[in-house]
Amino acid sequence: MRKSGRAGWVLAIGLWACAAPVRGGDAAAEELMERVRLSMPDVPLELEASIRVLDANGRNLKSVRAGALLTPAAGGRTARYTLFDAFGGVSEEMTVALGNGPAAFSFAKGDPPQAAPLPDLFGPIEGGEISWMELSFSYFWWPDPKIAGTEKVANRWECQVVEIACPEEHGGGWSHVRLWVAPAYNAVVRGEAWREGKAVKRFEVKSVKKLRQVYMIGDMEVKNLETGARARLKVGRMKMISPDYTSEELEEFNAPVEW
Numbered sequence: 121m122r123k124s125g126r127a128g129w130v131l132a133i134g135l136w137a138c139a140a141p142v143r144g145g146d147a148a149a150e151e152l153m154e155r156v157r158l159s160m161p162d163v164p165l166e167l168e169a170s171i172r173v174l175d176a177n178g179r180n181l182k183s184v185r186a187g188a189l190l191t192p193a194a195g196g197r198t199a200r201y202t203l204f205d206a207f208g209g210v211s212e213e214m215t216v217a218l219g220n221g222p223a224a225f226s227f228a229k230g231d232p233p234q235a236a237p238l239p240d241l242f243g244p245i246e247g248g249e250i251s252w253m254e255l256s257f258s259y260f261w262w263p264d265p266k267i268a269g270t271e272k273v274a275n276r277w278e279c280q281v282v283e284i285a286c287p288e289e290h291g292g293g294w295s296h297v298r299l300w301v302a303p304a305y306n307a308v309v310r311g312e313a314w315r316e317g318k319a320v321k322r323f324e325v326k327s328v329k330k331l332r333q334v335y336m337i338g339d340m341e342v343k344n345l346e347t348g349a350r351a352r353l354k355v356g357r358m359k360m361i362s363p364d365y366t367s368e369e370l371e372e373f374n375a376p377v378e379w
Contacts, residue, residue: 149265149282152301157218157260159306160197164361165190169353171203173248176348184246186353193219201255203246205231212245216256222289223258242293248351249342253290254323255353259297260308262287268298277302277309294320320345329355 166189173182185204190197196219203212209231217224229236241253253259268283279300286294293315300310313321322345327338340353 146266149267149280152267152280152303153260153265153282153284155303155306156301156308157196160190163192166359166361168356168358170356171246171248171250172352172354173246174350174352176350178350182246182248184248193217196220196261199256201252214252214256216258218256218258218261222287223256223261225252225256225258240293241290249321249344249349250351250353253293254313254321254342259284259286259299262297271300273300273302273309278304279309318345326352329358 167187169186169188171184171186172180173184175181185208187202187204189200191199196217198215198217200213200215202210205211210233211229211231213228213233215226215228225238225241227236227238228234239252242251245251245255262284265282265284267280269281271279271281273279277300279302282299282301283296284299285296294313295315295317298312298314298319299308301307302309309325311323312319313323322343323340324343325337325340329338337353338355341350342353343350
């Protein structure tokens, strides 16, 4: 995300007490989510990350190395997420086209990756609590958002709480999501997934990385509110890819700061 004009793509999630999803969008919510989407980097961004499977006490049970390539495309973004096995080979690859209309998912397995049927987008990746739906953040593109209230997060961010119903084409894995958006940063800073009238999963950012004027999640925890099990997405190296920058500019752009 860009702070000047397009503040930051800070991702996280949180808590809200209400029973039924709000149906239908509104102009203010549509404009706010559009600003969130536009705050994503406008040059290709390459990430290295790990998915850590935790028990209810936070003990690390398993770690999976992952990578992502985020590329601007006409009207939106294309994101390719890759999971690696213990020997460094590709185990799974998910490509998500995000833009006007529903997100388009395509899945592959093996090294080299071969096209395969889509897995459950709401199901666990590698036995953890993170799903492809959370990893892709494709709900930023879901239609008909509605502002459901306001709340201050962590005594720091004044947020609009945006509620969005899960599109029917996704098969009802969730009923809706709630996203806490800080308008000053054009950033989602909290959120929850709901099903059958209750919050079932919470996503919460623990740290943020800054790469030049681009803000990205550094450490995000996902918690299953029904079982207490957790997982963490930890982002390591970030690298901007663009032929329009000099080598000196790229060196400066690719020097992240954590906070």
